[in-house]
Amino acid sequence: MGRAKIEIKKIENRSARQVCFSKRRMGLIKKASELSILCGSEVGIIVFSQAGKAFSFGHPCIDYVIDKTLKRPVQVNCEKIERIRQLEKQYNELLQELENENEKHAILQREFAGGGGGGRGLQWWEEDVSGMGIEELKQHAESLEAMYRVVIERAKFLQVQASLVSYQLPSHFLGDDNFQHEQDQEKHQLSLLLPPIPDDLCENENGKRV
Amino acid sequence: MGRAKIEIKKIENRSARQVCFSKRRMGLIKKASELSILCGSEVGIIVFSQAGKAFSFGHPCIDYVIDKTLKRPVQVNCEKIERIRQLEKQYNELLQELENENEKHAILQREFAGGGGGGRGLQWWEEDVSGMGIEELKQHAESLEAMYRVVIERAKFLQVQASLVSYQLPSHFLGDDNFQHEQDQEKHQLSLLLPPIPDDLCENENGKRV
DNA sequence: ACAGCTATGTATAACTA
DNA sequence: TTAGTTATACATAGCTG
Numbered sequence: 001m002g003r004a005k006i007e008i009k010k011i012e013n014r015s016a017r018q019v020c021f022s023k024r025r026m027g028l029i030k031k032a033s034e035l036s037i038l039c040g041s042e043v044g045i046i047v048f049s050q051a052g053k054a055f056s057f058g059h060p061c062i063d064y065v066i067d068k069t070l071k072r073p074v075q076v077n078c079e080k081i082e083r084i085r086q087l088e089k090q091y092n093e094l095l096q097e098l099e100n101e102n103e104k105h106a107i108l109q110r111e112f113a114g115g116g117g118g119g120r121g122l123q124w125w126e127e128d129v130s131g132m133g134i135e136e137l138k139q140h141a142e143s144l145e146a147m148y149r150v151v152i153e154r155a156k157f158l159q160v161q162a163s164l165v166s167y168q169l170p171s172h173f174l175g176d177d178n179f180q181h182e183q184d185q186e187k188h189q190l191s192l193l194l195p196p197i198p199d200d201l202c203e204n205e206n207g208k209r210v
Numbered sequence: 211m212g213r214a215k216i217e218i219k220k221i222e223n224r225s226a227r228q229v230c231f232s233k234r235r236m237g238l239i240k241k242a243s244e245l246s247i248l249c250g251s252e253v254g255i256i257v258f259s260q261a262g263k264a265f266s267f268g269h270p271c272i273d274y275v276i277d278k279t280l281k282r283p284v285q286v287n288c289e290k291i292e293r294i295r296q297l298e299k300q301y302n303e304l305l306q307e308l309e310n311e312n313e314k315h316a317i318l319q320r321e322f323a324g325g326g327g328g329g330r331g332l333q334w335w336e337e338d339v340s341g342m343g344i345e346e347l348k349q350h351a352e353s354l355e356a357m358y359r360v361v362i363e364r365a366k367f368l369q370v371q372a373s374l375v376s377y378q379l380p381s382h383f384l385g386d387d388n389f390q391h392e393q394d395q396e397k398h399q400l401s402l403l404l405p406p407i408p409d410d411l412c413e414n415e416n417g418k419r420v
Numbered sequence: 421a422c423a424g425c426t427a428t429g430t431a432t433a434a435c436t437a
Numbered sequence: 438t439t440a441g442t443t444a445t446a447c448a449t450a451g452c453t454g
Contacts, residue, residue, distance in 0.1 A: 001446045002433025008247050015438080020433080021249040027431055028241050028253075031448095035238055035257070037218050039231040042258040045242070046279050050250050054282060066276055069256050072264060211429045212450025225421070230450080232422095237448055241431090423454090430448075437441080 021049060029057040042068065231259060239267040252278065 011017040025047055036043040036059035044065030045057040056062040221227040235257055246253040246269035254268040254275030266272040 001431050001448085003435075003444050003446085004433060005446065006248075006433070008244050010250050011248050016433090017249050019439090021245070021251060023432060024241070024245045024248070028238070028245055030431090031234070031238050031241060032255070034218050035231070035234045038216075038221050038234070039227050040220050040260050041231060043238075044254075044256045046254045046275050047245070048252040048275070048278065054279065056279070062279075065256050065258070066279065068258065069264065069266070069272075069276065211431090211448050213427050213429085213452080214450060215429060216450065226450090228421075233449060240448090425453080426449100426451095428448100428450085430446100432444100432446085434444090435442080437439105 017050075025055055029055075032057050033059070044069075227260075235265055239265075242267050243269070254279075 011020055028047070029045060032043045032045050035041060041059075042065055043057070043059050044062050046062065047055045049055070058065050221230055238257070239255060242253045242255050245251060252269060252275055254272045255266060256272065257265045259265070268275050
C-alpha cells in the first residue's frame with residue numbers, strides 16, 4: 001500500500017519500524033472506528049509498542065469491550081468453532097486447487113507420453129516413476145513443484161488467519177523466511193485440519209512428517 | 211474505498227450492514243496481523259457483531275493482550291496523556307485555520323468597503339455590524355458560515371479520534387446527522403480543550419453555550 | 421445470507437524538508 | 438527526529454450471479 005509492495009515480515013530498521021508503527025496504528029484505529037460506526041458493533045483494540053507503551057481504542061470504550069469479553073467465555077468458543085469452519089472451507093478450496101493441478105497434469109501427461117499410468121483409481125502423484133522417460137520425469141517433477149508451491153502459498157494464507165484462534169502452523173512449513181509469531185506461541189492442532197496431502201510433498205528437509 | 215465514497219454513519223439496511231461488517235472485520239484483522247508482524251508489536255482486537263457474536267484476533271494471542279492490559283493501568287494513563295497532547299496539537303491547528311480565515315476575510319473587507327473596522331486590536335468577528343451596508347453584511351455572514359463549517363469539520367475529526375480515550379464531544383456540536391456513540395458514553399471534558407471559539411459560533415439552535 | 425468482480429477511494433512506503 | 442508529499446498497492450462499495 002505504498003510506493004512499493006513490501007513483504008509482511010519484521011522491519012529490521014528501527015526508525016523505519018517506528019514510523020510504520022505509528023502510521024499503521026493510526027490507520028488500524030481509524031478502520032476500527034469506522035467499523036463500529038458503520039455497523040453499530042462494539043470494537044476494542046489494544047496495541048503495545050515494542051517499547052511497552054499501550055495504545056487502545058474502544059467503542060463504546062475499551063473497558064466495556066474487555067469486560068464483555070471476560071464475561072463471555074462461551075462466545076469465544078463460538079468464535080473458535082466458526083474459525084475452524086472457515087479453515088475447513090479454505091482447506092476444501094485447497095483440495096479443489098490440487099484437483100485442478102491434477103487435471104492439468106493428466107492432460108499434459110496424455111499429450112506427452114500418450115497417458116502413462118492409465119485411468120485406474122490411482123492419483124497421478126502415486127504413479128510409478130520407474131517407467132518414465134527423461135522428459136516425462138521432468139514434467140512429473142515440475143508438476144509436483146507447482147503443486148508444492150500452491151500448497152505453501154495456501155498454508156501461508158491460512159497461517160495469517162489461523163492466529164485468530166491462536167492456532168499455529170509449524171513454522172518450518174512456511175519455509176525459512178522470517179517467522180515472527182514463533183517465540184510466544186504453542187504449536188498445535190492445525191495440522192489436524194490439513195492432513196491429506198500426499199506424503200511426497202509433506203516432508204521438510206529433515207524428512208520429518210508435518 | 212469502494213466504487214463510491216460513503217459517509218461514515220450507521221448503515222441502515224440490515225443486509226448491507228451485515229456484508230460490510232464481515233468484509234471490514236476481515237480487513238481490520240488483516241491490518242492488525244500485518245502491524246504485529248511488521249513492527250513486532252503485541253496487538254489485540256475484539257469485535258462484537260450486533261447479534262452479540264464475538265470475533266477476536268491477538269498476537270501472540272488475545273488473552274495475553276487482555277492480561278497485559280489489565281495489569282497495566284498506568285500505561286493506560288500514559289496513553290490518555292499522550293492523546294490529550296495530540297488533541298491539543300490539533301486544536302492549535304484549528305486555531306491556525308481560523309486565523310487563515312480571518313486573514314482572508316480581512317482582505318475581502320478591504321477590497322469591498324475600504325476597511326470597515328480599522329486596524330485596532332479587535333478580531334474581525336467582533337466588528338460592529340451596525341455600520342455595514344447590505345453587501346458588506348452578506349460578506350460578513352458568508353465568512354462566518356465558512357468559518358463555522360471549518361470548525362464543524364475539525365470537530366467531527368476530533369470526535370473520531372477522541373473515542374480513543376473515551377472522551378466525547380457533546381453530540382449536538384456535530385450537527386444532527388446520525389450520531390452513533392451517544393447512547394453508551396458519558397459526555398465530559400473535551401470541551402475544555404476547545405473553548406476559545408467566538409461566542410457567535412458556539413451556540414446551537416437552543417442558544418445553549420457549548 | 422454468500423461468493424465473486426471491478427471501479428474507485430484510502431492507506432501507506434518511500435521520499436523530501 | 439518528526440512532519441508533509443506522492444505514487445502505488447490495497448481495501449472495499451456497489452454490483453452480479
